[in-house]
Amino acid sequence: MLSNHFQNGMESAKLLWSRLPNSDEGVDGEGAEELGQYKKSDGTTVESLDYEVIENDAYRQEQAKRGKLYTGYSVAMKWFFALLTGIGTGLAAVFINISVENFAGWKYSLTFNIIQKSYLAGFLVYMLINLALVLSSVYIITNFAPAAAGSGIPEIKGYLNGIDTHGILLFRTLIGKIFGSIGSVGGGLALGKEGPLVHTGACIASLLGQGGSTKYHLSSRWLQVFRSERDRRDLVTCGCAAGVAAAFRAPVGGVLFALEEVTSWWRSQLMWRVFFTSAIVAVVVRTAMGWCKSGKCGHFGSGGFIIWDISGGQEDYSFQELLPMAVIGVIGGLLGALFNQLTLYITHWRRNYLHKKGNRVKIIEVCIVSVITSVISFGLPLFRQCTPCPEADSNSGIECPRPPGMYGNYVNFYCSNKKEYNDLATIFFNTQDDAIRNLFSAKTVHEFSAQSLLTFLVMFYSLAVVTFGTAVPAGQFVPGIMIGSTYGRLLGKFVVSFYRKLNIEEGTYALLGAASFLGGSMRMTVSLCVIMVEITNNLKLLPLIMLVLLISKAVGDAFNEGLYEEQARLKGIPLLESRPKYQMRNMTAKEACGNQKVVYFPRVVKVADVLSILRSNNHNGFPVIDHTRSGETLVIGLILRSHLLVILQSKVDFQHSPLPCDSRGGALPIRHNLTEFVKPVSSKGISVHDVHLTPDDLEMYIDLALFLNPSPYVVPEDMSLTKVYNLFRQLGLRHILVVPRASRVIGMITRKDLLIEDNEDSVALELQSTSVRGEEGDRRKFRRNTNAEQPLLDGLLV
């Protein structure tokens, strides 16, 4: 009988666990020694997410019970939310673009109007407008949404790898990111709006996934359809792809970025949904652009969205050009790795010294950077002698000089002669999008002098390094493209003068330079390649971009890690890489556990004991043991700290008897609303100090069999750590139990055992039930019993 009880309890545990939303298991602020090493590096708390996606049959099993119709409904909901994410991210991107374009356009036209009279007054106005915009951005970040600083990509990457940084996906972060980006990009700092858009997309997806923000009373029960962590995480992946698709108008690039750079765990079903989201974004953005062409949104219609069409560029390349292109790749690798290293040092210094002094210092720092940027971008072109316009080529359709304040090449700025242009002003005193368009432009050979390009390269590189890590939303794509295209164009100048007879365009080299710098810094390959092709709209250069990227990534990898990995490490986000470390080959699972003591729970446990165990350590998962009839111990599952805390807080599952609850007969007394077990993303869960119990409560018992995960993954103690790592990483686990070697093998599972035909549902099950005999019989009987209880239990489901 006892053994029956045991089995019965196990079955119910399975039932409940299968319905428990497999919520995050947070390391609480005060007990975070388990992850303590990641707290040292900075002040923020990093929380490890439960990424046990496989355990997450929860939602599915619930669906199974509700029947096929419900399954269809839930699939439809996933697509509907992907649609909403796409539309939301697309609209956010359009809003940011319109705002930035209008602020920047207004700023430049005002400045240009004033410098007709006085350059000093013009400079002051220019500087003050920049300062005001930047100040608004840094004010929002420091006082309202500190998590919105930076690009957000390392944090999102961490989230999808299983680490939840506090505050990263909140509603306030979303708002801070959108308005902060507008200020910082509009204010002319050396940073981009693309990285923040990825973060924006992820925030929108996350908020949709959990049904709005509870704090701001923006949530709706109707929206709360995703009760499983995995579904929410999938939606965030869609959001990332949507962000890239919106930022660069590169839908396929967005899918690949999400695949290659952001997610840690990927399924082909997800790919299709991500693809759909990207397509929706493309349609939304295109619609907005079409609407803007009518002139209703200011400067926007004529070029706000990134698309640096270089279709007028080089059609073909010769083998001689492969050498200079390889050189570009090497330079990109070197400068990219240097960029990563410099930003790492500076960010490290900032975190540990400067930013510890409070928000005031952060604000002052950004203001100083803004003033320096204004001085350099306005001042340097003044020292540059103007160049006479090249002879007019009526075919190319390129005017010279252009009136200042307009898009295009050959800007007339501080020139004595009307037929002259200032090449440094053309790239420096301009929005970054226009500067890139000018650098990429074809049919403008010798527009920029080597001296100007070099000056710009050095200055902008320094500005980008200094700006990185300040307390404003900051993307690295556009600065990277700026830097890369500058040295690319510089090299292109030499190539043009060296191979005189070839039809070489400097703009093509600028594009390759941009690719090489991004490759050398971010170390992406396929996604970056597709993004570059999509933003320049020129497929013919694809093999060249591929080769340049391969070289620059290889060179960069020789020195350090990619920008996002470096920054993630610095921010204390412990990413699990996709391949195990070298020295794991010589270690076993047991060695990895070290001499840590395993804390067990018995199946039925006294509340006072639970509390004292939870207080005495900071483990997040505890094995639960029970005794069989013959008195042997048996590991019956794993219970999570977070679930225990929910049980302790609500008290409804306490019982007076120290016996398993099923021994008293009747239905299993699960009184919990299952949504209680889900912790909202990016917020702290319940801490053990939030639990307040009376002395009476402490004398009661809890039957853990109802709440535990009955089959956690186990490995034998002497398994190679490489194998364990792969298991952990591939399945996105949170806990693995290390157990002794088995004494016997019950069966072997091979491929054929897992090939079950869909249409043989009942037949296969029937077959199964006749083939299982003996000891299995007992078990099945009890399963049937619990099945009989299902309708009752179903009533408890929300």
Add this chain to the structure above:
Amino acid sequence: MLSNHFQNGMESAKLLWSRLPNSDEGVDGEGAEELGQYKKSDGTTVESLDYEVIENDAYRQEQAKRGKLYTGYSVAMKWFFALLTGIGTGLAAVFINISVENFAGWKYSLTFNIIQKSYLAGFLVYMLINLALVLSSVYIITNFAPAAAGSGIPEIKGYLNGIDTHGILLFRTLIGKIFGSIGSVGGGLALGKEGPLVHTGACIASLLGQGGSTKYHLSSRWLQVFRSERDRRDLVTCGCAAGVAAAFRAPVGGVLFALEEVTSWWRSQLMWRVFFTSAIVAVVVRTAMGWCKSGKCGHFGSGGFIIWDISGGQEDYSFQELLPMAVIGVIGGLLGALFNQLTLYITHWRRNYLHKKGNRVKIIEVCIVSVITSVISFGLPLFRQCTPCPEADSNSGIECPRPPGMYGNYVNFYCSNKKEYNDLATIFFNTQDDAIRNLFSAKTVHEFSAQSLLTFLVMFYSLAVVTFGTAVPAGQFVPGIMIGSTYGRLLGKFVVSFYRKLNIEEGTYALLGAASFLGGSMRMTVSLCVIMVEITNNLKLLPLIMLVLLISKAVGDAFNEGLYEEQARLKGIPLLESRPKYQMRNMTAKEACGNQKVVYFPRVVKVADVLSILRSNNHNGFPVIDHTRSGETLVIGLILRSHLLVILQSKVDFQHSPLPCDSRGGALPIRHNLTEFVKPVSSKGISVHDVHLTPDDLEMYIDLALFLNPSPYVVPEDMSLTKVYNLFRQLGLRHILVVPRASRVIGMITRKDLLIEDNEDSVALELQSTSVRGEEGDRRKFRRNTNAEQPLLDGLLV
């Protein structure tokens, strides 16, 4: 002492296993009942591959022993072989293209010359040339390389999923595929050369990976650097990508095809190498095309390689057009699903009735299909009335009529008037590449009448269905594009006449139709989208292609599975899908094993017992048990049938004593050349009948501890089958041992245990060794012992 022996033996087992190339475990022809269900459907034998990639630390550990330099060498080798694969596949593609173009060009110009005099004679010549080409193809396939029939993609997909179909990656298959494709495509059948090119790339990669073909004495010891199954499989993935990249000149599409459609298990490191291979192919193909432009390779230079540039097409689209485009998506889904279903029926019938009658029937069948194709493609245009040429538009640069036998639109065929053209002949009596180019062409509104398009659609669809599954190499991409672009253009005609004022191009609709049919039939999304963009060289239509693909895939999925999955199932290739089946949720690991009896081996086993056990069943893996000092049994690992057979065949590891070999002291007697354990791909391994033993041999013993895998993956008996499935599929396993629930937990592994810093190598290990005490001490001592033996063992390594 005994326990020490035990531990010592285990350590040595670990050592050897870590060096054993984790070879395939073949189901031998005669004992294949374990996979019997996959043999029923057809005559060919299907073999399950060992896909336990994780176990494959073999190669790495060997590297570890040889030091960092060797690791560098092996990484360099991987890249070098990827380079070779790229070059080889690129050259093969160029060769196939040049041959097909020249055969087809010569055929058409001869025919056109003759029909100036007699249409009947022209038809006979045309039909006979086609017949001769097709006959050569089917002769090669039936007599020389039967595995080269069809597209080969389902088989490659199976191989990368872990199932080795016999003969699929042999040298003869490669040769058969190349020359067979030339014959079948040159012979004008309704099939393409793109699928076979993917297979060709995979064959080249596989042959390179195993160092050539032993049978044809083309192997070289120098080339045999890949001793691990995983490295070889990775190279095959590169080969697939190279095939697509070469077939469509779509390098990014190739990477995505390999990722989305072909591989089952993907790592980000591999992505980079695949990307590199694709880039190499792009350069090789471009070089060849540049060389051909000088006119040295016949018709090739002017258009042999697929690139249907539709850059002249529609630049923009309006919202009104989304409706007809959605309709195209729906039609694509319906026709695609119908295509899959029809081909499934016909192939099924062919396999079970027609092709069982021998090669002669296969040859006759193909000849009949060829004659029918010739009759239809030559005869139908004769019945079509010619259309007067449209008014000349000097800007478009399109002539009308064209002289027959040349590329381009408006072909004059069987027309009474010189200023007329035959629209059906323009698409039908032409190579498929040219027909597609004509269908995609812009600025040719109303070139094709609805009647012609409909006739062509019906006829070509039927031909494609009938041709599919005949004994020739056959790709489905080009026929799919033909069918799709026909109904796309047909719908485009209606759209053009309905929305008069819009700037609509029929060619754009043809492109969308092509995408929709491929989406509806093959069910790819991202890769197909990128391939379509790369072959048409028009990025602007990307969002439209995405939407059409999403619709057609969704519609198709409502009816049946994708083409490759259907065909794989029919061919008896049991693919493990990426998601577990629905009913697995209610099953446990133990239920999946059924009541199969587990066959154990003791650690030291008599040769006669091994032989009788191997003969008595067809299991491929056997647990090995040993006894501890206290007499308890303990599962010490898993031994593979294939390894046992190698040991039995070579006899060198037999011993007279029934005691574990390490109990006698001294070095461990491993006398095997480790390469003996690797089975070449696509060939049968050793069968138990190949083993010949003398009565003396039968009385000897084998110590299995030296050869077993000491830590196979285990799951507790009552784990949900969904979890087991994910473990199996994600890690690419071959065997999982089902064991009883553990009685205790030795430790828990969490994220922090797996975050080991690279630069703390020695520190971490030192820390480890001080923290491990007690029972661990013993163990480490023996590890040190075995470490001391390593130099000796290293001598045995090849």
